Amino acid sequence: MFSLWPFVNTVILSLTDAQILKGGRFVGLENYGRALGDPDFWTATVNSVVYLAVVVPCLVLLPLALAVLVQRKIPGIGFFRSAFYTPVIASAVVVGLIWQWVLRSDGLVNTVFEKLHLISGPVPFLTDSTMLLVSAMIVTIWKGLGYYMVFYLAALGNVPASLYEAAALDGAGAVRRFFSITIPSVKPMMLLVGTLSAISALRVFTEIYILGGESGGPGGGARTLPFLIRQVGLGFAGETGYAAAISILLFLLTLVFSLLGHRLSKGDER
Numbered sequence: 001m002f003s004l005w006p007f008v009n010t011v012i013l014s015l016t017d018a019q020i021l022k023g024g025r026f027v028g029l030e031n032y033g034r035a036l037g038d039p040d041f042w043t044a045t046v047n048s049v050v051y052l053a054v055v056v057p058c059l060v061l062l063p064l065a066l067a068v069l070v071q072r073k074i075p076g077i078g079f080f081r082s083a084f085y086t087p088v089i090a091s092a093v094v095v096g097l098i099w100q101w102v103l104r105s106d107g108l109v110n111t112v113f114e115k116l117h118l119i120s121g122p123v124p125f126l127t128d129s130t131m132l133l134v135s136a137m138i139v140t141i142w143k144g145l146g147y148y149m150v151f152y153l154a155a156l157g158n159v160p161a162s163l164y165e166a167a168a169l170d171g172a173g174a175v176r177r178f179f180s181i182t183i184p185s186v187k188p189m190m191l192l193v194g195t196l197s198a199i200s201a202l203r204v205f206t207e208i209y210i211l212g213g214e215s216g217g218p219g220g221g222a223r224t225l226p227f228l229i230r231q232v233g234l235g236f237a238g239e240t241g242y243a244a245a246i247s248i249l250l251f252l253l254t255l256v257f258s259l260l261g262h263r264l265s266k267g268d269e270r
Contacts, residue, residue, distance in 0.1 A: 013244035020238035031245035040220065041246060044228040045253070047133060051140075051224060052201040052257070058141045059148055059197040060190055066145060067152035068182065085146035092143070096210025099139045100126065103211070126211055129221025136207035136222070144200070148193050155189035156182070195261030202254050205230065225250045 014031055018024025035041045070081050087095060102108045103125035110122040125135045159181065167177045183190075205226040208216055216223035216231070223231070225246065233243030 010244045010247055013241050014248050016241045017239075018241040018244075020234070020236060020240060024241050027241070031242050032249070034242065035245055035249060040223070040228060041225075041249075043221065044223045044225045047222060048202050048204075048224045048250075048253070051133065051137060051204060052198050054137050055140050055144075055201045056194055056197045058137075059144050060194050062141070063145050063148035063193070064152050064182075064186065064190070066149045067156055068178065070149070071153060071156050081149075084149055087143045087145070088147045090143075092206040093210060095139060095143055096207055099135070099142075100211055103135050127218060129217045129219065132208075132212050132217040132222040136204065136211055139207045139211070140201070140204060144197065148197065151189055151193055152186060155186040159185040191261055191264055195258060198257045198261065199254055202226075202250065202257070225253075 013024070015026055015028060016024030017027050017030070066084060070077055070084065100107075104110075105122040105124070105127070107125075109125070110119070113119045113123065123131070125131050163181050163185075164177055167181060172180065202224075203226055204224055208222055208224055208227050212222050214231075216227050220231075229243050229246050229250070232238070232246065233240050
């Protein structure tokens, strides 16, 4: 009722010219052809793919490094584990508003940079499309670090300590142990984190909306596919049929990366 039927209904809507306040007639694949010829669709697609290409490697590698650091049993390490996880439990809207205050023209970062005479004018973190997209990526990475750190902590807990002890006796240093033991041991988890973070990156909306406003940055240049779907489908003139078609295209794009992650994990098992 809450998963299968909405999906089927979206497929049906994508084949019509339905709008918010009136039903639609069957138009076949017309909406898909319109999307493929729409510059806004391609801008949003490129932004989503670039977002994924930057965010996913960071969320695969940085949480692993963080997990290795906080795995050590030293006094006070529990505080740091909690501190790193705090952004995860914070509302995405609250996180976005905090970063908006930090990155705006008269915000914390620009004020500090100006006081240190590192810049002559405010850095357009939120008023330039490219900088806005990068700022949203930073927020996504910052919020996801603690979440995926927990995944890696669970994986690292299953690595036998005897492997590290044997390697240390053989003269392997910390770096060598990391690449020879830690990485191979948590590789399946790295593939899982990569798949999950890729799906999340393609669905990003809140960060762009909070930091860039309803337009998605200057001229809508920082819009992602979910943002475009919302923009097209809402309002009194909302084109639900066209928005549904873009949703299906986003689903297919997400499916490609999900199947790629599944294939990589199968290849690793073999």
